Amino acid sequence: MTVKTLKNSLAILECFASTENALGVREISRMTNMHTSVVQRTINTFTEAGYLIQDESTKKYKMGYKMFIFYDVLSHSSDPHSAIYELMQNLASEINESVFLTYMDNEYGVTTKIAESSKNIKYAVSLGTKTPLYIGASCKVMFAYLEEEQQLELLAYFHEKQSEEEHKQLLAHLKNELQTIRQHNWCMTVGEYNEHAFGISVPLFNNKKEIMASLTISGLIYDMDEQREKYMLEQLLQVSHQIQSHITKL
Amino acid sequence: MTVKTLKNSLAILECFASTENALGVREISRMTNMHTSVVQRTINTFTEAGYLIQDESTKKYKMGYKMFIFYDVLSHSSDPHSAIYELMQNLASEINESVFLTYMDNEYGVTTKIAESSKNIKYAVSLGTKTPLYIGASCKVMFAYLEEEQQLELLAYFHEKQSEEEHKQLLAHLKNELQTIRQHNWCMTVGEYNEHAFGISVPLFNNKKEIMASLTISGLIYDMDEQREKYMLEQLLQVSHQIQSHITKL
DNA sequence: CCTTCTGTTCCGATTATAGGAACACTGTTC
DNA sequence: GAACAGTGTTCCTATAATCGGAACAGAAGG
Incomplete structure (x- = not known):
C-alpha cells in the first residue's frame, strides 16, 4: 500500500539531485515521462513548501532552502x-x-x-x-x-x-x-x-x-x-x- | 494549483527533521492531525523510496539514506x-x-x-x-x-x-x-x-x-x-x- | 510574422485517496 | 491470565482529488 502521487512527486524532486542546473517544467516532463500538467502542479507544491525555487528570469526551477532542514539531523x-x-x-x-x-x-x-x-x-x-x-x-x-x-x-x-x-x-x-x-x-x-x-x-x-x-x-x-x-x-x-x-x- | 496529497506527505516527512528520534505511525498521526491509515501509506512510500527506514526492533521510522542524494548539490x-x-x-x-x-x-x-x-x-x-x-x-x-x-x-x-x-x-x-x-x-x-x-x-x-x-x-x-x-x-x-x-x- | 518553444490554467472523466473499521501483536495492570 | 491500552498494518467503498487533453500567454528565433 503506497501512495502513487507521492511516488511520482519524489521522482520529480530527484531530478534536481543529479544536477545543479535549473530545470524547466517540460524538461522534467520529458525526463520522467509525466504530463506537463502533473509536473507543473507538483512543482508548484514543492515550491510553495520551499523545496524548490523559481528563477526569476529564466522561469526555471532549482533546489530551494527547505532541504537544509534535514541537513542538521542527517549530519548527526x-x-x-x-x-x-x-x-x-x-x-x-x-x-x-x-x-x-x-x-x-x-x-x-x-x-x-x-x-x-x-x-x-x-x-x-x-x-x-x-x-x-x-x-x-x-x-x-x-x-x-x-x-x-x-x-x-x-x-x-x-x-x-x-x-x-x-x-x-x-x-x-x-x-x-x-x-x-x-x-x-x-x-x-x-x-x-x-x-x-x-x-x-x-x-x-x-x-x-x-x-x-x-x-x-x-x-x-x-x-x-x-x-x-x-x-x-x-x-x-x-x-x-x-x-x-x-x-x-x- | 497544488497537489494536496504531496503537501500532506511533506508535512509528514518534515516531522523527522525536528528530531533524531524514531517516530511511530500513530505518533505522527497525532502530530499532523492525519489519519493513521494515511500516515501509514505515506510512510510506506517514503520508506520504499529510501527517505525513511524502519527500525527492526521498535518498528518505528527514522530518516533513511535517500536525503543524502541532495546533500552534494546543496553543498555546492x-x-x-x-x-x-x-x-x-x-x-x-x-x-x-x-x-x-x-x-x-x-x-x-x-x-x-x-x-x-x-x-x-x-x-x-x-x-x-x-x-x-x-x-x-x-x-x-x-x-x-x-x-x-x-x-x-x-x-x-x-x-x-x-x-x-x-x-x-x-x-x-x-x-x-x-x-x-x-x-x-x-x-x-x-x-x-x-x-x-x-x-x-x-x-x-x-x-x-x-x-x-x-x-x-x-x-x-x-x-x-x-x-x-x-x-x-x-x-x-x-x-x-x-x-x-x-x-x-x- | 509565423513557428516553436516555454510556463501556466481550465475542466470533465477517471481513479486514486481518505477514513472507518478491524486484525495481529506487544506490553501492562490487576 | 484475562482484560486493557497501546502499537503497526490491511481492507474496503464512497468520495474527493488527480490526471491528462486542450488551450492560453508569452518569449525566442528564423
Missing part, C-alpha cells in the same frame, strides 16, 4: 547507538583507517556513513559525496554486481558523447576486473578515486539479493603494506557479514 | 553566480568577517548560505545548522517580527515543562529588547550563541511582508571595537536592501 544521524555505525567504528579503530558506507543511487554512489580513523590527516570525503558508479573501489564493487544492460546504460550516462560501440569496448576492458571482483567478493583500488588514497570495498545486498550498498576501508597509500592489506581485508569481510545481516532485517 | 549550491551569494561575498571581504543567510523554518533558524571571511579561525557554523528561533542575533531578529501568539507558541515549544504563565513572563522580559529590534531594524548580540562570538543581524521579508529570513555578520568578539561595529552595521544594512529586492522578486 551517524548515531552511536546504531548497530551498523557501531560496527563501523569498531572496525575503524581496529585497523586505524576510515570506514565508509556507500549507498547506490541511480548513477552514483552516495556516502551515507563515515567512521573516521584517529589519524590526523583526514581523508577528504564528506557525507553525501556522490561519485560515478564505476570509479573507486566503493563504487566499482557495486558496479560489478549490476546486470550488463544496466552497466552499459551507466557508461552511456557518463560518456554520452561516445558511441554505443565504444561503451561496449569500455565494458569489455573492465570485464576481467569485474569478474574478479565477483569471484573474490571484494575490490581494491589504489590511486583511482584519489591519487594518494587506496580503497578496499565489499558489497552489501538487500533482501532480494540485489546490490544495494558497499562498505569501504580507505586511507593513504603511504601507510600501506602487504601484511596490513591482508589484515584489513580479513577484518572488513568479517564486519561486512555482520552488517549484511543487519541490513537484510530492514 | 552557494553558487558564485547567484546574485545573493555574490552580494554576501562582497560584504564578507569588505568587512573581513563571515556572513550568513538564515531561513526561518517553523521553530528554527536554518543556515542556508555562508560567505566566509578570509580569516584563519573559522567560525563554527556549517550549512544546515538549526538554532532555536530566539537564540542569537540571526534568529532573534526574526523572532522579533513574529506575532505575539506565535512567539508564545515558540517559547512553549522549547520550554514545554514550564507553564503558560512562565512563558508570558519570559516574553515580557524580552519585550523591550524585541521592540528595540523592530525600531532599529537590526539586532546585535554578544556572546549569546557562542561565548566568543558576536552577531549583527537584519531581517528579510517575503512578498507578503512577513518575516522570512535574516542576514548576519558574525565573528570573534576580540576583533571588535565601536568603530568597526558601526561600520559593519552600515554595510550590512546597505547590502540587505539589495538582497531584499532580490528576494521579493522570487
Whole structure:
C-alpha cells in the first residue's frame, strides 16, 4: 500500500539531485515521462513548501532552502547507538583507517556513513559525496554486481558523447576486473578515486539479493603494506557479514 | 494549483527533521492531525523510496539514506553566480568577517548560505545548522517580527515543562529588547550563541511582508571595537536592501 | 510574422485517496 | 491470565482529488 502521487512527486524532486542546473517544467516532463500538467502542479507544491525555487528570469526551477532542514539531523544521524555505525567504528579503530558506507543511487554512489580513523590527516570525503558508479573501489564493487544492460546504460550516462560501440569496448576492458571482483567478493583500488588514497570495498545486498550498498576501508597509500592489506581485508569481510545481516532485517 | 496529497506527505516527512528520534505511525498521526491509515501509506512510500527506514526492533521510522542524494548539490549550491551569494561575498571581504543567510523554518533558524571571511579561525557554523528561533542575533531578529501568539507558541515549544504563565513572563522580559529590534531594524548580540562570538543581524521579508529570513555578520568578539561595529552595521544594512529586492522578486 | 518553444490554467472523466473499521501483536495492570 | 491500552498494518467503498487533453500567454528565433 503506497501512495502513487507521492511516488511520482519524489521522482520529480530527484531530478534536481543529479544536477545543479535549473530545470524547466517540460524538461522534467520529458525526463520522467509525466504530463506537463502533473509536473507543473507538483512543482508548484514543492515550491510553495520551499523545496524548490523559481528563477526569476529564466522561469526555471532549482533546489530551494527547505532541504537544509534535514541537513542538521542527517549530519548527526551517524548515531552511536546504531548497530551498523557501531560496527563501523569498531572496525575503524581496529585497523586505524576510515570506514565508509556507500549507498547506490541511480548513477552514483552516495556516502551515507563515515567512521573516521584517529589519524590526523583526514581523508577528504564528506557525507553525501556522490561519485560515478564505476570509479573507486566503493563504487566499482557495486558496479560489478549490476546486470550488463544496466552497466552499459551507466557508461552511456557518463560518456554520452561516445558511441554505443565504444561503451561496449569500455565494458569489455573492465570485464576481467569485474569478474574478479565477483569471484573474490571484494575490490581494491589504489590511486583511482584519489591519487594518494587506496580503497578496499565489499558489497552489501538487500533482501532480494540485489546490490544495494558497499562498505569501504580507505586511507593513504603511504601507510600501506602487504601484511596490513591482508589484515584489513580479513577484518572488513568479517564486519561486512555482520552488517549484511543487519541490513537484510530492514 | 497544488497537489494536496504531496503537501500532506511533506508535512509528514518534515516531522523527522525536528528530531533524531524514531517516530511511530500513530505518533505522527497525532502530530499532523492525519489519519493513521494515511500516515501509514505515506510512510510506506517514503520508506520504499529510501527517505525513511524502519527500525527492526521498535518498528518505528527514522530518516533513511535517500536525503543524502541532495546533500552534494546543496553543498555546492552557494553558487558564485547567484546574485545573493555574490552580494554576501562582497560584504564578507569588505568587512573581513563571515556572513550568513538564515531561513526561518517553523521553530528554527536554518543556515542556508555562508560567505566566509578570509580569516584563519573559522567560525563554527556549517550549512544546515538549526538554532532555536530566539537564540542569537540571526534568529532573534526574526523572532522579533513574529506575532505575539506565535512567539508564545515558540517559547512553549522549547520550554514545554514550564507553564503558560512562565512563558508570558519570559516574553515580557524580552519585550523591550524585541521592540528595540523592530525600531532599529537590526539586532546585535554578544556572546549569546557562542561565548566568543558576536552577531549583527537584519531581517528579510517575503512578498507578503512577513518575516522570512535574516542576514548576519558574525565573528570573534576580540576583533571588535565601536568603530568597526558601526561600520559593519552600515554595510550590512546597505547590502540587505539589495538582497531584499532580490528576494521579493522570487 | 509565423513557428516553436516555454510556463501556466481550465475542466470533465477517471481513479486514486481518505477514513472507518478491524486484525495481529506487544506490553501492562490487576 | 484475562482484560486493557497501546502499537503497526490491511481492507474496503464512497468520495474527493488527480490526471491528462486542450488551450492560453508569452518569449525566442528564423
